[in-house]
Amino acid sequence: MITSGRNCMFFVIADKILSLYICTHTERDMKKEGRKTAMKNIVLLALPEVQLLDIAGPWDVFTSANRFLNDKQDSGYHVYLVSGTSEKVIYSGSGMSLSCSHTIYDIDFSVDTLLVAGTTLSVLDEVNPDIYHYLQNIAPHVRRMGSVCVGAFILAKAGLLDGKQVTTHWKFADTLQKSYPKLDVNINPFFIRDRPIYTSGGVSSGMDLALALLEEDFGKPLAAEVARHLVLYLKRSGAQSQFGNALPEYEIMSPFTKQIRDLLKDKLGEAITVEYMAEFLHMSVRNFSRVFVKESGMTPGRFLEKMRLDQAKNMLEYTDMSIDMIADKCGLSNAVSLSRLFLKNISLSPAQYRKAFNTTE
Known part of the structure; x- marks a missing residue:
């Protein structure tokens, strides 16, 4: 029997999700038994024309934390750049090529936290539906899921933000609210925690979110130390809305x-x-x-x-x-x-x- 390409892709994704399910539950069992667990795996999910800072900002926060945790071999983060397409090499919005370690079709490790990076709205119209299926399938098996900038549009289309308070880049907040009426879009915060979903505002707000996740995992002293190292405020004053227009473009x-x-x-x-x-x-x-x-x-x-x-x-x-x-x-x-x-x-x-x-x- 000849199987269509779409069905083949479905079985590939289903197989990967099953593997992730097993890995995730193995880690949970280890925790219950009091055994040491592996470092937390962070996935930064990127699409073509991604904003570099949407990736580089959170990446630097998590990897900087590792430097201060180097005496604790069982603690810290493994950070992975994962392509939301079938190609491992994608191009950012500034034209820089990015080499991803994995794609959504070949992840072979358990995921603790997944953050969807932002891209242009025009790219979202061309996204392969497989990415939405992937997010829907993996959502129950990750501890946290979130977005940076307009990455919120991808989570929203996957149906993962319904009934939640969320934020995104101030410029696109009205578009997000109008496109997905079940969401409660709040333009003011730099990030919003509506567990287990976390959304952040425009571009640099991804670093605010990453610091908050770091604080959740390892406490305020380490998060403050990383913030000082990166010359950032641990918690910025003000509101995202102060940077943009109140009305949409x-x-x-x-x-x-x-x-x-x-x-x-x-x-x-x-x-x-x-x-x-x-x-x-x-x-x-x-x-x-x-x-x-x-x-x-x-x-x-x-x-x-x-x-x-x-x-x-x-x-x-x-x-x-x-x-x-x-x-x-x-x-x-x-x-x-x-x-x-x-x-x-x-x-x-x-x-x-x-x-x-x-x-x-």
């Missing part, structure tokens, strides 16, 4: 949403109502609000609030206007209202944001 907005954005962009200093927006499109308020939520993923009021926040951030970055004047030009009653808006959305006051990002000095 204009290019990815729907035509309907773009019309409202274009209508409001020069009127933010005025009193704007939902009735005004609806009238512009010759719609009833009720129908307009319903369509707007469907098209943008948020209410008209929330959209307007985010537009005002983005304009205020821009003015704080590129002008020397007083905070009171900026509040007025953004349609807010006073500096106190502007401060509330900032603290609610990015956990910084307008003055703190200006100090961190102003370019006029």
Whole structure:
């Protein structure tokens, strides 16, 4: 009987999953018996056009920990770069070639922690479905699974994030939420722990996540030592959202949403109502609000609030206007209202944001 290529691939993956299941349960039995266990195997799963720092950042955190654990032969990490394709050599987003030790089709060791690195959204459209089957099959047999940056999209499509609070790169948070409504996407944290799933924000946030995983495994003193070695904060203050725009990129907005954005962009200093927006499109308020939520993923009021926040951030970055004047030009009653808006959305006051990002000095 001739077996199709897809069926062959299925049996290969099934065989590997069975091997992993046996390895994982062997380690669990060893722990119950009080015997020493092997070092923890960390898999960094990469796809073409991966962001180098998504891999290199966590890699350096885990391998740096090994240097401080060199007197404990049974402790530490083995870190593996694994290709999410059938090819062991893939190319990063910067064009650098990466040589992976394994692919998802030939892993022959048990996995303790698996982190999916980020790539471009265009690559995600071309991903072989085998990667989703692999993640679904291995998920019950790993201690932890997580993502760096837009790696969250891969876990989401595999159905592993449903009902969980997650984060991703601030630029793609709205796209993630709209694409997968069962998720609770929070743009503020640099990483989110919703056991056994861990998701981190944009690029360098993978190092924040890796330090947190290290702290879980070996305690705060070692994690702090590694952070000092890599010249990092063990826990960064602030929020990821302070680095990006509150609204998604204009290019990815729907035509309907773009019309409202274009209508409001020069009127933010005025009193704007939902009735005004609806009238512009010759719609009833009720129908307009319903369509707007469907098209943008948020209410008209929330959209307007985010537009005002983005304009205020821009003015704080590129002008020397007083905070009171900026509040007025953004349609807010006073500096106190502007401060509330900032603290609610990015956990910084307008003055703190200006100090961190102003370019006029």
